[in-house]
Amino acid sequence: MRHPLIQLLLVRLRIFQREPEALFWTFGFPLVLTLVLGIAFRPIEDEPLPVVIVEDAGDDTTSARLEADPQLELLHASHDEARRLFVRGRALALVEMQPGDAAPRVRSDPTRPESRLARARIERALVGAPSAIEDAPMREPGTRYVDFVVPGLVGMNVMTVCLWGIGWNVVEARSRKLLRRLAVTPMKRGHYLLAFLLAHVVLVLVTLAVILGFAWASFGVGSAGSALAYVVVVILGCFAFSAMGVLLASRTDNVEVLSGMVNAASLLQLVASGVFFSTARFPEWALTILRLLPLTALVDALRAIALEGRGLLELSVEITVLVGWTALAGLVGLRLFRWT
Amino acid sequence: MRGLVKRYGDRNVVDGLDLDVEAGTTVGLLGPNGAGKTTTLEMIQGLTTPTAGTVEVLGLAQPRDREAIARRIGVALQDTSLPEKLTAHETLALFRSFYDRGPDEASLLSDVDLERQAGTLVRALSGGERQRLALACALAGDPELVILDEPTTGLDPEARHRLWDRIEALARGGRTVLLTTHFMDEATRLCDHIVVIDRGKVIARGTTDELVRTHVGSHVVELEVLSGTLAAEALASLTGVRISRIVGRTHRLGTDHADDVLARARALAGESEATLGRVAIAPATLEDVFLVLAGRGLGDG
Numbered sequence: 001m002r003h004p005l006i007q008l009l010l011v012r013l014r015i016f017q018r019e020p021e022a023l024f025w026t027f028g029f030p031l032v033l034t035l036v037l038g039i040a041f042r043p044i045e046d047e048p049l050p051v052v053i054v055e056d057a058g059d060d061t062t063s064a065r066l067e068a069d070p071q072l073e074l075l076h077a078s079h080d081e082a083r084r085l086f087v088r089g090r091a092l093a094l095v096e097m098q099p100g101d102a103a104p105r106v107r108s109d110p111t112r113p114e115s116r117l118a119r120a121r122i123e124r125a126l127v128g129a130p131s132a133i134e135d136a137p138m139r140e141p142g143t144r145y146v147d148f149v150v151p152g153l154v155g156m157n158v159m160t161v162c163l164w165g166i167g168w169n170v171v172e173a174r175s176r177k178l179l180r181r182l183a184v185t186p187m188k189r190g191h192y193l194l195a196f197l198l199a200h201v202v203l204v205l206v207t208l209a210v211i212l213g214f215a216w217a218s219f220g221v222g223s224a225g226s227a228l229a230y231v232v233v234v235i236l237g238c239f240a241f242s243a244m245g246v247l248l249a250s251r252t253d254n255v256e257v258l259s260g261m262v263n264a265a266s267l268l269q270l271v272a273s274g275v276f277f278s279t280a281r282f283p284e285w286a287l288t289i290l291r292l293l294p295l296t297a298l299v300d301a302l303r304a305i306a307l308e309g310r311g312l313l314e315l316s317v318e319i320t321v322l323v324g325w326t327a328l329a330g331l332v333g334l335r336l337f338r339w340t
Numbered sequence: 341m342r343g344l345v346k347r348y349g350d351r352n353v354v355d356g357l358d359l360d361v362e363a364g365t366t367v368g369l370l371g372p373n374g375a376g377k378t379t380t381l382e383m384i385q386g387l388t389t390p391t392a393g394t395v396e397v398l399g400l401a402q403p404r405d406r407e408a409i410a411r412r413i414g415v416a417l418q419d420t421s422l423p424e425k426l427t428a429h430e431t432l433a434l435f436r437s438f439y440d441r442g443p444d445e446a447s448l449l450s451d452v453d454l455e456r457q458a459g460t461l462v463r464a465l466s467g468g469e470r471q472r473l474a475l476a477c478a479l480a481g482d483p484e485l486v487i488l489d490e491p492t493t494g495l496d497p498e499a500r501h502r503l504w505d506r507i508e509a510l511a512r513g514g515r516t517v518l519l520t521t522h523f524m525d526e527a528t529r530l531c532d533h534i535v536v537i538d539r540g541k542v543i544a545r546g547t548t549d550e551l552v553r554t555h556v557g558s559h560v561v562e563l564e565v566l567s568g569t570l571a572a573e574a575l576a577s578l579t580g581v582r583i584s585r586i587v588g589r590t591h592r593l594g595t596d597h598a599d600d601v602l603a604r605a606r607a608l609a610g611e612s613e614a615t616l617g618r619v620a621i622a623p624a625t626l627e628d629v630f631l632v633l634a635g636r637g638l639g640d641g
């Protein structure tokens with residue numbers, strides 16, 4: 001028992017045992033993540049592929065043939081709505097009828113395997129039709145995967161910068177007893193946290209410029225909607241995640257516990273908010289819940305602006321979610337906040 | 341403070357403490373490690389809520405008037421840690437910004453002899469320099485009451501003397517100072533009034549002179565025994581001896597009649613055939629008070 005290795009090992013184990021919170025975040029978090037990923041990627045026998053057909057098509061036979069294919073889930077939509085479903089990843093391919101006898105035009109994204117698969121299925125379903133299909137891959141800016149993923153990455157960046165930046169610094173200041181020192185000055189306690197918020201807004205805007213500049217220069221990723229609306233939404237996201245950062249950092253003085261919480265919160269939202277892939281995989285009941293996550297609201301709003309050119313007034317749901325998180329997490333975080 | 345109690349677990353770390361600090365005086369809180377000094381100061385500062393009892397600071401009630409009190413006190417905590425990546429000057433600019441009035445950064449720096457370190461990062465400062473910077477932070481708001489928890493622990497002798505000068509200047513300027521220390525010379529020099537606490541209770545209070553006179557006597561007779569034995573009980577029962585302690589081979593006798601006691605002690609040594617080494621008479625100090633109080637059960641039980 002006197003061997004240094006045994007004593008060093010005991011130190012590690014004792015620290016674990018005396019920080020049950022750290023233990024919870026270490027064990028509990030993978031369980032929750034497993035659950036969420038399990039729901040997203042639950043096995044569905046021959047899941048039909050969602051494709052959309054533009055409604056004003058005169059010819060019903062194409063529509064009927066596609067409808068008849070059990071492996072396709074056919075959505076009907078106006079031209080604009082169809083395009084929206086496609087760029088947001090809710091439909092994997094888009095079918096447009098052409099005037100006269102011309103072949104129906106199938107628009108897919110060749111960079112996405114699922115989209116290619118949907119295209120192939122459509123082709124098979126239409127075998128024997130009077131005219132074959134006309135391939136028209138989506139290649140123009142605003143319809144590619146990169147256009148879809150950049151708003152997701154921007155949202156992810158806002159989240160990580162704010163959660164880590166605020167969480168880490170606050171917990172470190174608390175564990176080094178700097179918070180105590182500040183608490184015996186007449187410093188307005190709100191000022192301390194407000195300074196964090198403002199600093200992170202600046203930081204996020206700088207990184208935003210870098211990310212968007214790079215995406216534009218190398219892939220021509222742009223925004224269909226107003227840049228001002230985009231920036232406003234990013235700032236609202238910054239508020240929401242800063243409030244969340246204050247909440248997560250409100251009590252602990254242990255950076256391991258904080259890391260566990262921030263990891264849990266951010267990875268969970270990363271998979272559940274549709275940063276890298278569309279949340280269409282989640283069942284409807286789960287989507288309702290996921291829509292309440294700040295990252296979902298942020299990424300959805302950014303995509304609506306960048307891909308569909310929507311304005312702030314059309315994003316009231318997302319904006320309400322972001323403001324709600326700011327208020328709720330902020331108030332609870334401030335109430336729980338420990339200065340000693 | 342009245343009837344102050346702070347309980348951690350099932351132990352009263354501060355146990356019914358009454359303490360009055362008169363405005364314009366310097367008061368020293370003394371006591372062994374773990375006596376509850378820091379905890380007491382934390383309750384005065386509003387960092388810890390008392391389990392029972394009331395704290396009144398500058399006519400305001402803690403913790404109700406925390407912010408109003410904070411405006412008028414300056415604090416140097418025992419385990420100070422300031423933002424590592426700021427320079428000394430920037431640190432003071434930060435703290436100065438919290439107060440409506442107070443000296444500017446440059447004069448704060450010169451107060452604690454840190455002008456040359458103005459541009460040095462806090463993490464590159466030596467321990468003593470950091471402590472002086474912490475004191476400067478405490479003075480940033482020109483406080484009426486300055487609370488210093490072991491301000492000179494870890495300082496070199498010269499720095500300690502300079503800090504003493506600085507604290508004395510505060511007192512002369514009409515400021516009230518409440519400090520803790522483990523250095524008896526520091527307490528003797530700086531404090532008008534001394535409060536000794538142990539296990540959360542006051543066990544003695546008064547000026548240095550009062551404490552020395554009540555607990556030890558005016559002088560201490562030191563007798564080193566080279567060979568043979570000198571019974572401590574016999575020494576203690578000599579006429580005129582108020583207290584007797586033995587430290588290693590040296591007996592220390594507190595008395596108001598040093599010459600008489602020394603003569604009687606020599607006689608006793610002759611009778612007991614003990615050879616005396618160094619023999620001296622010295623004015624009694626706070627250190628003796630502390631050792632007496634310690635001998636009476638400070639720390640045991």
Ligand SMILES: Nc1ncnc2c1ncn2[C@@H]1O[C@H](COP(=O)(O)OP(=O)(O)OP(=O)(O)O)[C@@H](O)[C@H]1O
Binds near residue numbers: 353371373375418
């Ligand atoms: N948060 C705490 N939880 C439990 N016990 C505590 C806590 N803080 C202090 N104590 C205990 O209270 C006692 C008094 O502590 P305090 O820091 O007030 O002593 P002190 O007189 O300042 O000692 P020192 O001279 O060593 O600085 C100690 O025994 C300590 O272990």
Ligand SMILES: [Mg+2]
Binds near residue numbers: 377378379418489
């Ligand atoms: Mg202490």
